[in-house]
Amino acid sequence: xxxxxxxxxxxxxxxxxxxxxxxxxxxxxxxxxxxxxxxxxxxxxxxxxxxxxxxxxxxxxxxxxxxxxxxxxxxxxxxxxxxxxxxxxxxxxxxxxxxxxxxxxxxxxxxxxxxxxxxxxxxxxxxxxxxxxxxxxxxxxxxxxxxxxxxxxxxxxxxxxxxxxxxxxxxxxxxxxxxxxxxxxxxxxxxxxxxxxxxxxxxxxxxxxxxxxxxxxxxxxxxxxxxxxxxxxxxxxxxxxxxxxxxxxxxxxxxxxxxxxxxxxxxxxxxxxxxxxxxxx
Amino acid sequence: xxxxxxxxxxxxxxxxxxxxxxxxxxxxxxxxxxxxxxxxxxxxxxxxxxxxxxxxxxxxxxxx
Ligand code: SF4
Numbered sequence: 001x002x003x004x005x006x007x008x009x010x011x012x013x014x015x016x017x018x019x020x021x022x023x024x025x026x027x028x029x030x031x032x033x034x035x036x037x038x039x040x041x042x043x044x045x046x047x048x049x050x051x052x053x054x055x056x057x058x059x060x061x062x063x064x065x066x067x068x069x070x071x072x073x074x075x076x077x078x079x080x081x082x083x084x085x086x087x088x089x090x091x092x093x094x095x096x097x098x099x100x101x102x103x104x105x106x107x108x109x110x111x112x113x114x115x116x117x118x119x120x121x122x123x124x125x126x127x128x129x130x131x132x133x134x135x136x137x138x139x140x141x142x143x144x145x146x147x148x149x150x151x152x153x154x155x156x157x158x159x160x161x162x163x164x165x166x167x168x169x170x171x172x173x174x175x176x177x178x179x180x181x182x183x184x185x186x187x188x189x190x191x192x193x194x195x196x197x198x199x200x201x202x203x204x205x206x207x208x209x210x211x212x213x214x215x216x217x218x219x220x221x222x223x224x225x226x227x228x229x230x231x232x233x234x235x236x237x238x239x240x241x242x243x244x245x246x247x248x249x250x251x252x253x254x255x256x257x258x259x260x261x262x263x264x265x266x267x268x269x270x271x272x273x274x275x276x277x278x279x280x281x
Numbered sequence: 282x283x284x285x286x287x288x289x290x291x292x293x294x295x296x297x298x299x300x301x302x303x304x305x306x307x308x309x310x311x312x313x314x315x316x317x318x319x320x321x322x323x324x325x326x327x328x329x330x331x332x333x334x335x336x337x338x339x340x341x342x343x344x345x
Contacts, residue, residue: 026311029296060300061289063314063321094315095324123315125343126331 005226011266012258013228013274015052015207016045018247020234021093022123024062028237028244033058039077042085044248045232049255051271052086052113053078054230057104066093066100072107084268084281088113088151091139094129098138105142109280112272114143115177116150118159122184133162140166149277151207152176156186160199167201174204175275177230180218181211188214190221197225205275211235219254223263229254284328284335287312287320307338 018041019032032041042053055078057070065071075087089104089111105114116139117131143150152163154176163176178196180188186196188210200206207228210218215236219229231250239245239253255265272279289301293311303312303320312320319326328335336343 022313022315024302024311024314025296025298026293026302026313058314061302062298062300063303063317095318095326097324125333127315127319127326 002226003224006224006261006263009262009264010226011270011274012223012263013052013207013266013271014050014251014254014258015054015088015228015230015232016042016050016247016251017054017209017230017232017234018042018045019056019058021056021058021064021090022234023237024058028233030244030246031233031237032247033062034060035073035077038074039081041247042078043081044246045251046082046085046268048248048251049265050085050251051266051268052088053082054088054090054115054232054234055111056090056234064093064096066096066103068103068106071104075107075111079281086113086268086271086277087111087280088115090115092117092129092131092153094123094127098135101135102139102142105139105146105148110146110148112277112280113149113151113275114139115153116140116143117153117155118162119155120184121155133165136162136166140169144169147278149175149275153179154186154196155179155184157196157199160196164201171276172203173274173276174201175207176200176204177207177209178227179209179211180214181209185211188218190217193218193221194225197227209235212238213241215250216253220257220261223258223261229258282322284320284322284332286328286335286338305334307334 032038057065057074059065121129208222209230286307288304290304291301303317319332
């Protein structure tokens with residue numbers, strides 16, 4: 001979690017966010033949506049060096065789905081298509097009621113990891129992902145019960161406070177995901193990323209997401225600070241200006257940069273050890 | 282219920298979709314999946330109250 005760890009060549013965990021729930025094929029013609037498409041993308045990013053896949057589920061028409069049934073279809077397809085990659089389910093969702101938000105945790109087997117949003121995030125004029133304390137605590141309790149490693153989604157500085165609130169209830173190491181972008185996300189800048197990292201407890205591991213054009217610079221900065229990285233089409237559609245990306249190409253680029261900088265890329269087994277994730281393979 | 286401006290289309294002129302996707306007849310564009318929750322009045326969302334496009338088309342100010 002420090003520059004010293006970068007100097008020591010600490011392995012980096014690469015997470016690929018393949019799909020998301022925000023945009024669909026209207027934004028990127030090859031964004032994977034069906035279980036088969038998501039599974040093919042998962043196999044490709046695992047081969048490219050991703051240790052974790054962050055999964056959302058969709059309805060047949062591309063709209064978001066939260067049901068255990070839809071997540072089961074995605075997770076079965078992904079587990080069949082991959083060797084050892086860690087499966088992480090999203091529990092995030094604009095306006096979706098709490099009962100639905102817990103459904104992605106109830107697949108069989110349970111996901112090894114799941115995202116846990118640490119507070120509100122706005123979209124558009126009236127769309128809000130509320131993420132009340134009640135929602136956070138309810139989802140967290142269910143994750144603990146099912147042995148699922150939570151990945152705390154910190155959309156801005158205030159969400160660090162919420163993370164610290166539950167710090168004592170988290171198994172070591174606490175794993176915080178620092179997210180930078182527009183709107184109610186933390187303003188994307190190297191200084192803001194450094195400041196967030198400076199405030200983390202020593203025993204925490206952190207991961208960085210930069211939306212859109214901030215994906216490349218801020219994940220690279222995370223490599224230098226001993227952090228982990230998430231890339232993928234959920235967060236960024238382009239490899240460079242005007243050139244649509246694939247999930248695989250985004251992971252390949254991250255792996256190239258990490259290795260060039262002296263950070264070996266963690267295998268799924270190494271990532272489980274580093275992050276304290278229970279294997280379900 | 283759904284927004285009166287919501288249509289489901291299975292082609293964008295170039296590509297064919299296996300299942301028809303949410304299309305807004307005001308903007309003449311496919312709708313983002315996250316926004317389709319408003320178009321379909323899912324989770325208590327409501328086009329008249331919550332959609333910028335609907336309100337602009339209806340001439341509604343946000344303080345009305
Ligand atoms: S975008 Fe707005 S106006 Fe268009 S269909 Fe959806 S709710 Fe209706």
